[in-house]
Amino acid sequence: MPQERKINMLQTDYHDNVLTAYIDGEIDHDTAARLRISIDGAAQSLKPGLLCLDFGAVRFMDSSGVGLVMGRYRQMKLIGGRLRVVNIPGHIYRIFAMSGLEGLGVLR
Amino acid sequence: MNIRNEMKLSFPSKSCNESFARAAVAAFVMNLDPTVEEISDLKTAVSEAVTNCIVHGYRRGSGTIFITAKVLEDNRVVVKIRDKGCGIEDIKQAMQPLFTTAPDEERAGLGFAVMQSFCDAVKVSSKPQKGTTVTLEKYIAV
Ligand SMILES: Nc1ncnc2c1ncn2[C@@H]1O[C@H](COP(=O)(O)OP(=O)(O)OP(=O)(O)O)[C@@H](O)[C@H]1O
Numbered sequence: 001m002p003q004e005r006k007i008n009m010l011q012t013d014y015h016d017n018v019l020t021a022y023i024d025g026e027i028d029h030d031t032a033a034r035l036r037i038s039i040d041g042a043a044q045s046l047k048p049g050l051l052c053l054d055f056g057a058v059r060f061m062d063s064s065g066v067g068l069v070m071g072r073y074r075q076m077k078l079i080g081g082r083l084r085v086v087n088i089p090g091h092i093y094r095i096f097a098m099s100g101l102e103g104l105g106v107l108r
Numbered sequence: 109m110n111i112r113n114e115m116k117l118s119f120p121s122k123s124c125n126e127s128f129a130r131a132a133v134a135a136f137v138m139n140l141d142p143t144v145e146e147i148s149d150l151k152t153a154v155s156e157a158v159t160n161c162i163v164h165g166y167r168r169g170s171g172t173i174f175i176t177a178k179v180l181e182d183n184r185v186v187v188k189i190r191d192k193g194c195g196i197e198d199i200k201q202a203m204q205p206l207f208t209t210a211p212d213e214e215r216a217g218l219g220f221a222v223m224q225s226f227c228d229a230v231k232v233s234s235k236p237q238k239g240t241t242v243t244l245e246k247y248i249a250v
């Protein structure tokens with residue numbers, strides 16, 4: 001079995017007032033803490049109108065990922081921007097579906 | 109019910125062990141030839157229970173987390189995750205979806221809901237100041 005990378009590489013890209021963060025690897029309580037710092041750091045300095053979290057390369061997520069997204073939703077509200085989560089793999093979407101995030105219209 | 113295989117693990121309540129614990133349980137059941145979905149469900153449920161030991165059970169310090177896993181004759185996997193932490197006062201309330209005692213730590217209150225939806229059975233026993241044991245059961249289709 002190939003070893004999956006556990007430390008999330010956070011690549012970001014910013015244009016037209018949209019900050020996109022490409023998350024990869026596994027999101028749990030351990031990695032969420034570091035992801036939060038990197039994402040908030042970028043969002044605080046750029047103050048984008050839209051923060052887009054791209055989950056296309058996320059291999060694993062538990063409920064810590066829901067907390068991470070909810071926290072970024074609040075963070076973006078504070079700076080007057082919006083949040084969107086895109087490319088969510090099917091098995092991970094099942095966890096989001098249990099949260100209130102579906103009703104907030106941030107999941108794509 | 110006869111036990112076909114079993115294993116025990118113990119490790120300190122460090123957050124870097126969350127990924128170790130779920131990968132170890134996944135590796136243990138691998139010879140039952142589980143589907144990708146069965147493995148993913150089991151890993152997610154184990155991750156929830158282990159994280160709860162770290163962020164809630166041992167919130168005031170650190171301690172040891174104990175895992176035992178058994179494979180029974182009917183292809184049922186039984187995983188017990190135990191801590192000797194603060195315990196849970198009201199288990200019924202704790203298991204309610206969206207209930208959390210740590211909202212300021214960006215917790216969603218979904219851990220038990222995820223365990224219940226990804227396993228066939230979830231049992232919780234707990235004693236305040238003594239600790240908590242979560243038992244997860246999952247059938248691996250033959
Ligand atoms: N091992 C434990 N020791 C002490 N309290 C626990 C333990 N596990 C769970 N709890 C209590 O049960 C509550 C609900 O747990 P649950 O996993 O459902 O949600 P959470 O951990 O608060 O949030 P999330 O899992 O979504 O990050 C916790 O907030 C905590 O008060």
Ligand SMILES: [Mg+2]
Pocket residue numbers: 063156159160218219220
């Ligand atoms: Mg939890």
